[in-house]
Amino acid sequence: MDKALLSGSTAMLLLKLLEEQDMYGYQMIETLAQRSDHTFDLKAGTLYPLLHTLEERGDIEAYLEGQGGTRPRRYYRLTPVGRGRLQEKEQEWRQYVTAVERVLKGGECLA
Amino acid sequence: MDKALLSGSTAMLLLKLLEEQDMYGYQMIETLAQRSDHTFDLKAGTLYPLLHTLEERGDIEAYLEGQGGTRPRRYYRLTPVGRGRLQEKEQEWRQYVTAVERVLKGGECLA
DNA sequence: TGTATTATATAGATAATCTACATATATAGG
DNA sequence: CCTATATATGTAGATTATCTATATAATACA
Numbered sequence: 105m106d107k108a109l110l111s112g113s114t115a116m117l118l119l120k121l122l123e124e125q126d127m128y129g130y131q132m133i134e135t136l137a138q139r140s141d142h143t144f145d146l147k148a149g150t151l152y153p154l155l156h157t158l159e160e161r162g163d164i165e166a167y168l169e170g171q172g173g174t175r176p177r178r179y180y181r182l183t184p185v186g187r188g189r190l191q192e193k194e195q196e197w198r199q200y201v202t203a204v205e206r207v208l209k210g211g212e213c214l215a
Numbered sequence: 216m217d218k219a220l221l222s223g224s225t226a227m228l229l230l231k232l233l234e235e236q237d238m239y240g241y242q243m244i245e246t247l248a249q250r251s252d253h254t255f256d257l258k259a260g261t262l263y264p265l266l267h268t269l270e271e272r273g274d275i276e277a278y279l280e281g282q283g284g285t286r287p288r289r290y291y292r293l294t295p296v297g298r299g300r301l302q303e304k305e306q307e308w309r310q311y312v313t314a315v316e317r318v319l320k321g322g323e324c325l326a
Numbered sequence: 327t328g329t330a331t332t333a334t335a336t337a338g339a340t341a342a343t344c345t346a347c348a349t350a351t352a353t354a355g356g
Numbered sequence: 357c358c359t360a361t362a363t364a365t366g367t368a369g370a371t372t373a374t375c376t377a378t379a380t381a382a383t384a385c386a
Contacts, residue, residue, distance in 0.1 A: 107223075107342095107372095108343080108373065109222070109223040110223075110343070111219050111222035111342055124321050130363065130364050136318065139317050139318050140314035143313075144318075148366080149343090149344070152366055153342095153366085154342085156366090175351050177363095177365095194319065200221075201312060203250075203251035204308070207228050208308075210231070218373095218374060218375070219341070221373085221374070222341095222342075222343090225373080258374085260335085260336080260375070260376070262334095263334060263335055264335085264336080265374095266334095286381080288334095289333085
């Protein structure tokens, strides 16, 4: 799989996961891998810096939650700003897919 | 439009155009822009180096064609190798889109 | 004649991913 | 008990694909 295809949509996927429920980083990696049949095997070195960027931007907020004696995990929550950003990104994604499909279908229906 | 989304699919789009007919660089830029309603406004500085890379790889072949006194244009033709590469890329693209859609649809149908 | 469009090209900047490394806790097996 | 693996987060440096900016030159039009 050409990793370059992933470029630009990773943030959208993470925001989407957080729209459903709060998650910690490692959980996002696993969830993405499961849902995509390992098309997305996001690396830790990609995820954590990206989470920090999203937090700086105000799209997500972090909080620590330790469940009974175990080491606390760093959970993330989607903010209202992040919710707006997600909608933008989803719209861009739809537009992008539509455009690619139109090229792939070729000139048959246009020329 | 987030340009990062484009990443990785540009080569596929160019190979696809050449599957339909031989084209020169500038023509590819215009054709992509038209078909995508300017979702893809590929820059010359992106296109020409990419064409050279595809040529080195053996995916495409160039030939000059001057039509009656005018300056000759550098046309490109898809090679059998490039045809195979295009099929690979299209398959990857389908897989990628499917995976993203599955994440966007959320846990409703999986969890 | 000069300006915009067509056409190709290169150099350097930016951005997003990767690999590799670093750290620490929890769990399972020998 | 010790060790290896899985869990969990993090940073540094390399790679890659895009962009902007610049350069060149021919054609079309005013």
